[in-house]
Amino acid sequence: MSNGAGGENGTAGGGAAGRLLKLFEAHRLTPTQRRIAHSLVRRAADAPFLSSVEVAELAGVSQPSVTRFAVALGFDGYPALRRHLREVAPASAAPETAACNEYQQAVHAEIENLRHLAALLADPAPVARAGALLAGSVPLPVLGLRAAGAQARGFAYFAAKVHPDVRLLDEGGTMLADRIDAVVRAGAGALLCFALPRHPREVIDALAHARGAGLTVVTVADSAFAPVAAHSDLLLPAAVGTGLAFDTACAPMLLGRALLESMCDALPEAQARLEEFDAQAAARGIFVE
Numbered sequence: 001m002s003n004g005a006g007g008e009n010g011t012a013g014g015g016a017a018g019r020l021l022k023l024f025e026a027h028r029l030t031p032t033q034r035r036i037a038h039s040l041v042r043r044a045a046d047a048p049f050l051s052s053v054e055v056a057e058l059a060g061v062s063q064p065s066v067t068r069f070a071v072a073l074g075f076d077g078y079p080a081l082r083r084h085l086r087e088v089a090p091a092s093a094a095p096e097t098a099a100c101n102e103y104q105q106a107v108h109a110e111i112e113n114l115r116h117l118a119a120l121l122a123d124p125a126p127v128a129r130a131g132a133l134l135a136g137s138v139p140l141p142v143l144g145l146r147a148a149g150a151q152a153r154g155f156a157y158f159a160a161k162v163h164p165d166v167r168l169l170d171e172g173g174t175m176l177a178d179r180i181d182a183v184v185r186a187g188a189g190a191l192l193c194f195a196l197p198r199h200p201r202e203v204i205d206a207l208a209h210a211r212g213a214g215l216t217v218v219t220v221a222d223s224a225f226a227p228v229a230a231h232s233d234l235l236l237p238a239a240v241g242t243g244l245a246f247d248t249a250c251a252p253m254l255l256g257r258a259l260l261e262s263m264c265d266a267l268p269e270a271q272a273r274l275e276e277f278d279a280q281a282a283a284r285g286i287f288v289e
Contacts, residue, residue, distance in 0.1 A: 131262025
């Protein structure tokens with residue numbers, strides 16, 4: 001499944017991100033080059049106007065690495081890549097969008113992220129494969145730290161209504177590897193990870209440990225070029241919005257719900273479990289109608 005990622009400045013950034021992704025995903029990139037690509041996607045609206053020095057600082061790499069990145073994409077050097085990006089840069093945002101305040105622009109950017117996700121889901125095969133992997137893993141560990149913790153908790157809450165044994169891993173530290181080892185001993189075959197910016201180093205370490213222990217790692221991340229990509233067997237991208245002080249994650253949340261739907265389809269007892277829960281909730285008066 002190809003990647004989607006959001007731009008920083010309104011809906012124009014979302015379209016620019018899509019064009020960058022098509023360019024980058026057509027080439028085999030080194031980890032350093034993937035880091036540069038990820039940084040450019042995150043700043044898609046500004047990418048055509050950044051110097052090689054600015055790109056190097058943004059990605060935390062050397063300036064020669066930026067040059068090698070451009071050559072790997074088939075250009076003579078970074079200036080040629082930048083000229084190409086300027087030639088394909090989207091037109092300015094529509095007047096009604098440009099006149100929006102920063103809160104409205106953030107909403108428009110999220111709408112664009114959701115449109116991109118909808119386009120990616122035109123091929124349902126990766127989500128169907130992920131759902132089958134998660135349904136077949138008992139127990140099912142769900143990992144999400146820091147910013148991704150809310151996504152992991154939401155998924156685990158609903159998954160527990162249809163899956164027999166869901167184990168939330170939302171706390172880092174030295175015990176995380178122990179908890180992964182415990183689910184492996186209990187029979188787990190797969191691990192679901194939500195990974196969002198900024199990416200904690202311990203998430204990468206945890207995924208490397210999980211794969212080393214024999215787990216198949218399914219990851220929902222903000223980009224196919226995110227640092228967790230190298231440690232994931234199946235990565236499902238959903239862009240985050242970056243127009244506000246803190247990232248917004250509507251697309252990753254919706255992708256998580258799509259994964260839940262796919263997992264339910266692969267669990268033969270899912271409907272019966274839901275009906276049982278509804279009956280018990282009604283008998284106990286859990287919800288106020």
